[in-house]
Amino acid sequence: xxxxxxxxxxxxxxxxxxxxxxxxxxxxxxxxxxxxxxxxxxxxxxxxxxxxxxxxxxxxxxxxxxxxxxxxxxxxxxxxxxxxxxxxxxxxxxxxxxxxxxxxxxxxxxxxxxxxxxxxxxxxxxxxxxxxxxxxxxxxxxxxxxxxxxxxxxxxxxxxxxxxxxxxxxxxxxxxxxxxxxxxxxxxxxxxxxxxxxxxxxxxxxxxxxxxxxxxxxxxxxxxxxxxxxxxxxxxxxxxxxxxxxxxxxxxxxxxxxxxxxxxxxxxxxxxxxxxxxxxxxxxxxxxxxxxxxxxxxxxxxxxxxxxxxxxxxxxxxxxxxxxxxxxxxxxxxxxxxxxxxxxxxxxxxxxx
Amino acid sequence: xxxxxxxxxxxxxxxxxxxxxxxxxxxxxxxxxxxxxxxxxxxxxxxxxxxxxxxxxxxxxxxxxxxxxxxxxxxxxxxxxxxxxxxxxxxxxxxxxxxxxxxxxxxxxxxxxxxxxxxxxxxxxxxxxxxxxxxxxxxxxxxxxxxxxxxxxxxxxxxxxxxxxxxxxxxxxxxxxxxxxxxxxxxxxxxxxxxxxxxxxxxxxxxxxxxxxxxxxxxxxxxxxxxxxxxxxxxxxxxxxxxxxxxxxxxxxxxxxxxxxxxxxxxxxxxxxxxxxxxxxxxxxxxxxxxxxxxxxxxx
Numbered sequence: 001x002x003x004x005x006x007x008x009x010x011x012x013x014x015x016x017x018x019x020x021x022x023x024x025x026x027x028x029x030x031x032x033x034x035x036x037x038x039x040x041x042x043x044x045x046x047x048x049x050x051x052x053x054x055x056x057x058x059x060x061x062x063x064x065x066x067x068x069x070x071x072x073x074x075x076x077x078x079x080x081x082x083x084x085x086x087x088x089x090x091x092x093x094x095x096x097x098x099x100x101x102x103x104x105x106x107x108x109x110x111x112x113x114x115x116x117x118x119x120x121x122x123x124x125x126x127x128x129x130x131x132x133x134x135x136x137x138x139x140x141x142x143x144x145x146x147x148x149x150x151x152x153x154x155x156x157x158x159x160x161x162x163x164x165x166x167x168x169x170x171x172x173x174x175x176x177x178x179x180x181x182x183x184x185x186x187x188x189x190x191x192x193x194x195x196x197x198x199x200x201x202x203x204x205x206x207x208x209x210x211x212x213x214x215x216x217x218x219x220x221x222x223x224x225x226x227x228x229x230x231x232x233x234x235x236x237x238x239x240x241x242x243x244x245x246x247x248x249x250x251x252x253x254x255x256x257x258x259x260x261x262x263x264x265x266x267x268x269x270x271x272x273x274x275x276x277x278x279x280x281x282x283x284x285x286x287x288x289x290x291x292x293x294x295x296x297x298x299x300x301x302x303x304x305x306x307x308x309x310x311x312x313x314x315x316x317x318x319x320x321x322x323x324x325x326x327x328x329x330x331x332x333x334x335x336x337x338x339x340x341x342x343x344x345x346x347x348x349x350x351x352x353x
Numbered sequence: 354x355x356x357x358x359x360x361x362x363x364x365x366x367x368x369x370x371x372x373x374x375x376x377x378x379x380x381x382x383x384x385x386x387x388x389x390x391x392x393x394x395x396x397x398x399x400x401x402x403x404x405x406x407x408x409x410x411x412x413x414x415x416x417x418x419x420x421x422x423x424x425x426x427x428x429x430x431x432x433x434x435x436x437x438x439x440x441x442x443x444x445x446x447x448x449x450x451x452x453x454x455x456x457x458x459x460x461x462x463x464x465x466x467x468x469x470x471x472x473x474x475x476x477x478x479x480x481x482x483x484x485x486x487x488x489x490x491x492x493x494x495x496x497x498x499x500x501x502x503x504x505x506x507x508x509x510x511x512x513x514x515x516x517x518x519x520x521x522x523x524x525x526x527x528x529x530x531x532x533x534x535x536x537x538x539x540x541x542x543x544x545x546x547x548x549x550x551x552x553x554x555x556x557x558x559x560x561x562x563x564x565x566x567x568x569x570x571x572x573x574x575x576x577x578x579x580x581x582x583x584x585x586x587x588x589x590x591x592x593x594x595x596x597x598x599x600x601x602x603x604x605x606x607x608x609x610x611x612x613x614x615x616x617x618x619x620x621x622x623x624x625x626x627x628x629x630x631x632x633x634x635x636x637x638x639x640x641x642x643x644x645x646x647x648x649x650x651x652x653x
Contacts, residue, residue, distance in 0.1 A: 189438035193497075196402045196432045197455045198424065 009169040029053040030074040035084035163314035164287040166223040178257030216250040237317030255341035355536035360410035385550030386540040393559040394540040431498035435510040441483030456501035488519030544645035562651040574642040580608040592630040
């Protein structure tokens with residue numbers, strides 16, 4: 001069992017960190033060029049040049065392009081209208097049709113941004129080329145933004161995914177193990193034998209949970225080493241602080257696990273309930289989707305999500321180098337959470353029924 | 354007085370597991386709780402070992418109330434559940450030490466109490482409990498239940514699923530423990546084991562049918578029992594069951610135990626009837642009632 005507990009999560013860390021990316025690459029791109037001029041060709045060449053797009057086909061009509069999208073052969077269709085070049089020169093204005101397959105909404109959003117960027121860049125070059133009258137009274141004013149990505153300058157997704165995934169592993173393993181553990185004793189019957197002994201509730205529970213606490217800390221350690229060695233994740237903040245927070249955090253998870261096992265009779269039930277909570281916690285943790293974009297009520301729920309705090313703290317400490325005072329709010333909330341949930345768990349554990 | 358139960362009732366939703374159970378067990382007595390599966394034996398054990406709280410009634414074990422003084426009871430009783438419930442992935446030695454530690458004692462301190470039993474499993478002390486045979490598991494469980502020198506020992510169906518030789522050995526061990534002044538309450542579905550107890554309580558459907566010594570209980574049986582045998586057992590039972598004067602018909606080993614409703618029963622009349630049913634080689638003999646016969650009679 002012990003090798004399984006350690007090997008599988010770490011395998012997961014390596015696989016997920018390489019796979020769970022928000023970058024959309026290899027977009028299957030098709031276009032309908034009704035204009036067939038140098039300008040329209042220049043535009044499509046921009047897409048060919050981009051590493052994000054695989055330009056597949058030049059469709060002769062929009063209908064054919066739509067049919068191809070229906071079959072899943074292409075993700076994006078760009079339609080260049082008739083007289084694109086002529087109208088652009090005459091009226092300094094034109095419209096392009098862009099159709100995006102939005103079955104995967106997140107990918108569609110990213111694709112839209114890419115396309116807009118390429119067209120905007122093309123647009124600026126175009127102005128230089130086409131607007132040749134120098135005595136224009138109104139010069140086009142361009143506001144240019146130069147973004148600086150602090151704490152993750154190259155916007156390397158691994159830098160912020162690895163700490164998050166590490167959080168998931170520590171949480172999942174400790175929750176499942178603790179959730180199943182006491183139920184297992186109920187199933188086998190050993191709990192009955194223990195219950196007639198004079199052992200105190202608190203002694204029994206500490207004895208049951210401490211090994212999982214150690215396993216959780218062990219997983220964090222190995223995960224951090226892998227993060228450094230394989231992914232070269234910056235660790236700016238204090239390791240000690242990370243361990244301090246994690247050691248309190250694991251108590252929350254263990255308390256939840258214990259609470260679950262008090263109210264279930266079989267390992268199957270415990271597994272099912274643990275899964276339910278883990279999935280809700282993960283998807284609402286801000287790891288994959290930003291909490292800011294959730295509806296108000298969902299944001300309120302995330303206040304009770306321990307994973308959210310852990311993800312925040314790990315990212316803050318590892319990437320930003322936050323100190324003790326910076327993470328104090330999260331630390332206090334987690335400590336309160338740990339206190340309440342463990343109190344409930346010990347209270348609801350009954351030696352008699 | 355080691356165990357004093359008065360008017361205990363317990364029901365699970367609609368099922369009445371125990372109804373108004375009352376009896377007393379003297380210190381140093383070997384008391385048997387005899388009844389079929391589902392009679393309420395385990396429920397009563399769980400109440401007495403403070404694992405379950407009764408709906409009604411009070412019970413005292415070793416002088417402590419099972420509800421208000423449960424902590425003291427846990428220190429002074431040993432409980433061996435019907436299902437083997439020691440840690441299967443600990444060895445014999447580890448299990449014993451684990452339970453000794455939980456009870457705040459050491460194996461050495463009470464070794465003389467378990468010595469006779471432990472010596473039999475000692476050669477396998479490094480083997481995991483899950484890998485032991487049924488009889489060895491029972492011995493280990495008994496050792497663990499005795500390690501803190503309990504005043505009262507609860508054994509819930511200790512011999513169910515154990516081979517006849519181990520069963521016999523197990524009862525001999527109980528007899529020896531009794532001499533060390535430990536009160537033993539044991540439950541069993543086997544009627545033949547009942548005769549080995551000092552006193553027994555027959556229990557069925559959550560009610561006590563009778564409490565007395567095994568000898569006295571047998572004497573309470575009002576009917577004369579006959580051993581009937583013939584060459585075709587199945588046909589014999591069917592024929593006896595259709596005989597209009599029958600009171601009870603139970604197969605009992607190679608015989609059928611038969612009782613008649615009439616006071617002036619003549620075996621010869623029965624033999625004539627059975628012969629008319631095409632049975633041959635018929636033997637009808639008087640026999641003494643056993644606890645099983647008495648239980649069947651009372652449970653009717």
